[in-house]
Amino acid sequence: MRVVSLVPSLTEAVAVTLPGVLVGATDWCAHPADLDVPRVGGSKYPDLERVLALRPDVVLCNVEENRREDADTLAAAGVPVRVTYPRTVPQALAELTDVLAELGADREPTWLTTARRAWTTPSVPAALASRAVVPVWRRPWVVLGGDTFAGDVLRRLGVRHRYATDPRRYPRPDLAELRGHRPDLVVLPDEPYRFTAEDGPDAFPGVPCALLSGRHLTWYGPSLAEARDVLAAQLARPVSHQG
Numbered sequence: 001m002r003v004v005s006l007v008p009s010l011t012e013a014v015a016v017t018l019p020g021v022l023v024g025a026t027d028w029c030a031h032p033a034d035l036d037v038p039r040v041g042g043s044k045y046p047d048l049e050r051v052l053a054l055r056p057d058v059v060l061c062n063v064e065e066n067r068r069e070d071a072d073t074l075a076a077a078g079v080p081v082r083v084t085y086p087r088t089v090p091q092a093l094a095e096l097t098d099v100l101a102e103l104g105a106d107r108e109p110t111w112l113t114t115a116r117r118a119w120t121t122p123s124v125p126a127a128l129a130s131r132a133v134v135p136v137w138r139r140p141w142v143v144l145g146g147d148t149f150a151g152d153v154l155r156r157l158g159v160r161h162r163y164a165t166d167p168r169r170y171p172r173p174d175l176a177e178l179r180g181h182r183p184d185l186v187v188l189p190d191e192p193y194r195f196t197a198e199d200g201p202d203a204f205p206g207v208p209c210a211l212l213s214g215r216h217l218t219w220y221g222p223s224l225a226e227a228r229d230v231l232a233a234q235l236a237r238p239v240s241h242q243g
Helices: 008-017 048-053 068-076 089-102 110-120 149-156 175-180 214-218 224-235
Strands: 003-005 022-025 058-062 081-084 129-132 135-137 159-161 186-189 209-212
Touching: 003 008, 008 022, 008 058, 008 089, 008 110, 048 068, 058 068, 068 081, 081 089, 089 110, 089 149, 089 224, 110 224, 135 186, 149 159, 149 214, 149 224, 186 214, 209 214, 209 224, 214 224
Parallel strands: 003 022, 003 058, 058 081, 129 159, 186 209
Antiparallel strands: none
């Protein structure tokens, strides 16, 4: 089995579960840290000639990470394309189980068992926020909307955000609109935009801002095993910019 992954979280999942199967990955596939495979460009604009030159038996894609036209081009060239699209934690766990089995895993890896236990253990999270906003980009502002994996992760940690029922998955409100919602928490992940204590909270003076690991918030892979604890700890330590 020869696998090319165009999805960073799936790259990590395959690399740690089925060593030797992965023959190509994107430039953004940074985990595991010692990953040593040929790179095929970015997830949005991969070099399809390089992908095909690797003679993959399957290419892993995701509806959000990758473009439909690239998947169609690969399929037209005779390469099987496995597309994932989890919008909730249970969907992510199920898709990971299926993908790894399809690629040859004969048993569930320990990290997936740990993740399943962490996210399915009955618990009632404290309501940390009821009108949060969750920017994922700045200049222009882009926020989490409805039906997103990250939104479901936050909901399971006690954070309800203002755009959770928006039909757009990633609305683009201006800053005045965001401030007008009078958020009780601003969630600022460090990817795709790298929000920091100096870049992000300054736009919301006096509002608690939680700086989160984007990998643990948005990736569905081995990071899910520790994501609940990591994110809960970060949500418990918000910062505030006094403008």
